[in-house]
Amino acid sequence: MTLHTLPDAAPATIAAPESNTLNAQEMDQSERAVAKAFRRILPFIFICYVISYLDRTNVSFAALGMNADLGITAEQFGFGAGMFFIGYFLFEIPSNLIMQKTGARIWIARIMISWGVISMATAFVTGPMSFAVARFCLGMAEAGFTPGIYLFFTYWFPGTWRAKITAAFLVGIPVANIIGAPISGALMQLTGHEHIRNWQWLLLIEGVPAVILGIVCLFFLDDKPAKAKWLTAEEKSVLQRRLDDEQQRIAAKHGASMQHAMRNPLLWLLAMINFCGIVGSIGVGLWMPQIIKQMGVSHTATGFLTALPYICGALSMLLWAKRANQSPHRIRWISGALIIAACALSVSAVVTEPVLKMLALCFTVSGILAFQASFWALPSGFLTGNAAAAGLAVIVSVGNLGGFFGPSLIGYIKQMSGGFMWALLAVSAVLLIGALAVSQVKDPYKTE
Structure with missing residues (x-):
C-alpha cells in the first residue's frame, strides 16, 4: 500500500510544465531570473544555516568539559x-x-539575533536544570x-529548482x-581563564556570528521577487x-489552507518519517x-575525526539527491538511504576496532544526510500558501521531537548499560522504521 496525497493526476514524471501562461521566451527569461536568484540568495542562506546548525550542536563538544x-x-x-x-x-x-x-527578511533576522544571544548565554549555566532551560530557550x-527557509524558497524558486536548492542548502549540515x-x-584545548572555562569560550565565541548575520539579513534579503532591486522589471x-x-x-489540486494541510494524511506520515531521521541525525551527532x-x-583529534563522517556525507548527499530527483523511483532512493544508515550504525555499535568504527560512522552519517537531501523535495510537491507555512512547520516541528527523543534515548540507555552499543542499536531500529514508512509514500511529483 502506498499513501496518496489525492487521487487526481499529479505532475508528469518528475515535475510538470510549470506555466500555462508563459511562452518559451518568457520561460527562458524566468530561468535566467531564477539562476540569478540562486547565485545571490543561496550563499547567504547557506552560511546562516551553517551557523544555525553549529550553534545547536556545539554543545556536544562543550560537554567534554562542561559535564565534569x-x-x-x-x-x-x-x-x-x-x-x-x-x-x-x-x-x-x-x-x-x-x-x-x-x-x-525581518523574521529571519529576529530569529538569528535572538538565538545568537541565547547561545552565548548558555556559557553561564550552572547545572543540569539551568542547562536544560537554556537549551529550551535556544x-x-x-x-x-x-x-521558514523552506517557505522562503517557495516564494523564489519554481518546483524544478526546489530539489536542487534544498539539497544545496542542506549541505550546511555537514559543512557546519x-x-x-x-x-x-x-577551542576545547584552551587552558581557560581564571573565571572562564574552555567550554564557555567555545559557546561565547561561536554565538557571535549569528548576531552579525542577523543584522546583515535586514539589508541583504528580499521577501519576494517584486522587491528585489537586483532583478530587472521584466525578470520580476x-x-x-x-x-x-x-x-x-x-x-487547486491539494488546497492552500491550513485546514487542507492538516487533513492530508501524507503530511503526518512525512512528519513521522522526519522524526525517525532526526532521531538518528541529532542522536548520533x-x-x-x-x-x-x-x-x-585528544580534544583536537576528536574534532578532526568528528568532521570526517560529514566530509563523506557532504559528497554523498549531493550525489544521492541528484540521482533521486532524476529517478522515476525517488521513494526507493529515500528509503534506501535510511536503510544504509541503519545498517551502518548497527555495525558501528558492535565493532571495537577504531578504523572500522569510524568507517561505519561515515556510512551512517552519509546515509542520514542522503535521506535528508532527497526527502525535503517531497513536501513542496503538495503544499502551497497557508498550507505550506503550516505544513512545513508541522513536518519540521514533529520531526524535531526526534531531536529530543534521540539524545535522551542514547543518554538513558548508555547510563543503564554502561556503554553505547545498545543505545546505537536502538537508534538504528528507529531508522529502519523510518525506511519502512517511506515505502508507504506516493511521490507527489509522479503520475499514476
Missing part, C-alpha cells in the same frame, strides 16, 4: 540537550505563520528558521560539522507569474564526539 565541571550525568546531558527541540516544537508553527505575515528562539568540529575541538514579472501559476495549480573520545584521542 557542572556534574552533569549522561542521562541529564541527553535530556538537557534534547530540550532544544521541545522549545523548537512548541514555537515552530506560530513562528512560520508570523513570518508569512511579516516577511522573511530552541524557542530558533524555532521557525528551517521551515566539517568546519565547526575542528574549531570546537581546538515573468518569475512572479511563473511562481503564481505553480502555486495556483498546487492549491550530539553524542559522536563522546563516542570518538572513548578511542583515547
Whole structure:
C-alpha cells in the first residue's frame, strides 16, 4: 500500500510544465531570473544555516568539559540537550505563520539575533536544570528558521529548482560539522581563564556570528521577487507569474489552507518519517564526539575525526539527491538511504576496532544526510500558501521531537548499560522504521 496525497493526476514524471501562461521566451527569461536568484540568495542562506546548525550542536563538544565541571550525568546531558527541540516544537508553527505575515527578511533576522544571544548565554549555566532551560530557550528562539527557509524558497524558486536548492542548502549540515568540529575541538584545548572555562569560550565565541548575520539579513534579503532591486522589471514579472501559476495549480489540486494541510494524511506520515531521521541525525551527532573520545584521542583529534563522517556525507548527499530527483523511483532512493544508515550504525555499535568504527560512522552519517537531501523535495510537491507555512512547520516541528527523543534515548540507555552499543542499536531500529514508512509514500511529483 502506498499513501496518496489525492487521487487526481499529479505532475508528469518528475515535475510538470510549470506555466500555462508563459511562452518559451518568457520561460527562458524566468530561468535566467531564477539562476540569478540562486547565485545571490543561496550563499547567504547557506552560511546562516551553517551557523544555525553549529550553534545547536556545539554543545556536544562543550560537554567534554562542561559535564565534569557542572556534574552533569549522561542521562541529564541527553535530556538537557534534547530540550532544544521541545522549545523548537512548541514555537515552530506560530513562528512560520508570523513570518508569512511579516516577511522573511525581518523574521529571519529576529530569529538569528535572538538565538545568537541565547547561545552565548548558555556559557553561564550552572547545572543540569539551568542547562536544560537554556537549551529550551535556544530552541524557542530558533524555532521557525528551517521551515521558514523552506517557505522562503517557495516564494523564489519554481518546483524544478526546489530539489536542487534544498539539497544545496542542506549541505550546511555537514559543512557546519566539517568546519565547526575542528574549531570546537581546538577551542576545547584552551587552558581557560581564571573565571572562564574552555567550554564557555567555545559557546561565547561561536554565538557571535549569528548576531552579525542577523543584522546583515535586514539589508541583504528580499521577501519576494517584486522587491528585489537586483532583478530587472521584466525578470520580476515573468518569475512572479511563473511562481503564481505553480502555486495556483498546487492549491487547486491539494488546497492552500491550513485546514487542507492538516487533513492530508501524507503530511503526518512525512512528519513521522522526519522524526525517525532526526532521531538518528541529532542522536548520533550530539553524542559522536563522546563516542570518538572513548578511542583515547585528544580534544583536537576528536574534532578532526568528528568532521570526517560529514566530509563523506557532504559528497554523498549531493550525489544521492541528484540521482533521486532524476529517478522515476525517488521513494526507493529515500528509503534506501535510511536503510544504509541503519545498517551502518548497527555495525558501528558492535565493532571495537577504531578504523572500522569510524568507517561505519561515515556510512551512517552519509546515509542520514542522503535521506535528508532527497526527502525535503517531497513536501513542496503538495503544499502551497497557508498550507505550506503550516505544513512545513508541522513536518519540521514533529520531526524535531526526534531531536529530543534521540539524545535522551542514547543518554538513558548508555547510563543503564554502561556503554553505547545498545543505545546505537536502538537508534538504528528507529531508522529502519523510518525506511519502512517511506515505502508507504506516493511521490507527489509522479503520475499514476
